Amino acid sequence: MSRFTNRNVLVTGSARGIGAAIVRRFAEEGANIVINYLGDSDREAAAEVQQEIAQAFGTKVILVQGDVGKKADVENMFAEAERELGPIEVLVNNAGVAPFEPFLKVTEDTWDRTFETNVKGMFLTSQRAAPSMIERGYGKIVNVASTASLLVTSPVIPHYIASKAAAHQLTKALGIELGKHGINVNAVGPSTVETDMVKEYLQDEQIYQQEVEANPMKRLGTAKQIADAVLFLSSEEAMQVNGHLLMVDGGLTVKAAQPEDHMDH
Template sequence: MSKLKNRIALVTGGARGIGAAIVMRLAEEGANVAINYTSPGSFEKAKALKETVEERFHIQAMAVKANVGIKEDVDKMIDEVERELGSIDILVNNAGIAPFEPFLTLSEETWDKTYLTNVKSIFLTTQRVAKKMIENKYGKVINISSTASVLVTSPVIPHYISSKAAASHLTKALAIELGKHNINVNAVGPSTVATDMCEEYLEDPRILQKEIEANPMKRLGTEKQIGDAVVFLASEEAMQINGHLLMVDGGLTVKAAQPEDHMDHEIEATV
């Protein structure tokens, strides 16, 4: 497959979880990929992923360190990518965190770190990459949002929910400003996916079952499904899609909560 042959993509937070799945799918479609990582602990994962995609898909890849909520780090990262791979055609703002803390005990530090990672990173990285995209009159920016951007999915992550709502609205604002330069800005909204970020949360079998039962498809989403959605939005097939939040959630965000007996019993039709 080669929907993205010779395109150059940067995936923030690309060393693991959904980010790694996005890297795999972009590489599978022929894109050369830069894999952003932040911590020393994620370096080995980024390096292993780089080697895997190069060997399997015969593309160029690189691992690049940056805290994408810090402008100096972002500038240095983009410089490295441009030197090694060239101008970025596809930017996937995937980096995100979701620490569980209820509002009344939520620390200012957690609030600030969540917004820095989930919102400020999109601002900094997109602003820097968009300048070259404008010169090239081409670009695809895809932000990884969440079902939490449109629904209150949990009472113990108000900072995460509000940050993802901000990311989705920022997507729309950037789509308007950058669209005239032939730059598409869209977002993907996953529901719960069994990644390492959710590992502790989903360890409880009761919670896992509730997540599955709450979804109209009666299953969790997968990392690959998010990667598939990103590939679509990054491809020529999506050239007229701009400012859109593509929900990859099994219908979760269009389903109103109902008593279980309403869902489990067939209603006899009357003639």
């Protein structure tokens, strides 16, 4: 099955974790891939994903460095991708940050950086991708949101929660504006997934068990499960799905919150 043969797909923040899982799944189904990474510290990981995909699936894979929160970087990312592959047909806004700080200790820099990456980055990349999608009458934009888009999931990430709620609303707004041009804009909402972003957090066995017990499925999600949902929303099977947040959370957001969740940590 090759649902994305010769489609050009750009995934932001795809050197590792959920982003890397997403590009692997697209490559499995024939897509040409643009792997975006932030800085020099991520280049080696991005290159490893690039090599793995090229060897396993034989698709075209390029690396583009850039900070999604900087307009000049976004312009350079897309210009390079278009030069190498052609117009981007599927954009997955995966890049995100989640520094753990309780509200009274959140600095202005932390707040600004969180919104710059998680919301402004989504705005800038979508705005850059949209014109060529409009011209072609086809395009898919999938934003990686969170359970925090719907619930206050922890008292130590108020900036992250606010940013992911904004990402949810932005998804709906873009779905309305771009839908008439044949562009589907949707989002996925993962619960806790074992990636580098939360590796240190989950090293505490008590916290790990609390996360598992809090989930109705009694397990954590996987990066591949999130990637599978992204592929669905990017596929022809989801042509009439627009402005939607697909929760991939084991039912976490449909159950009552547990009292004092996470408060000890």
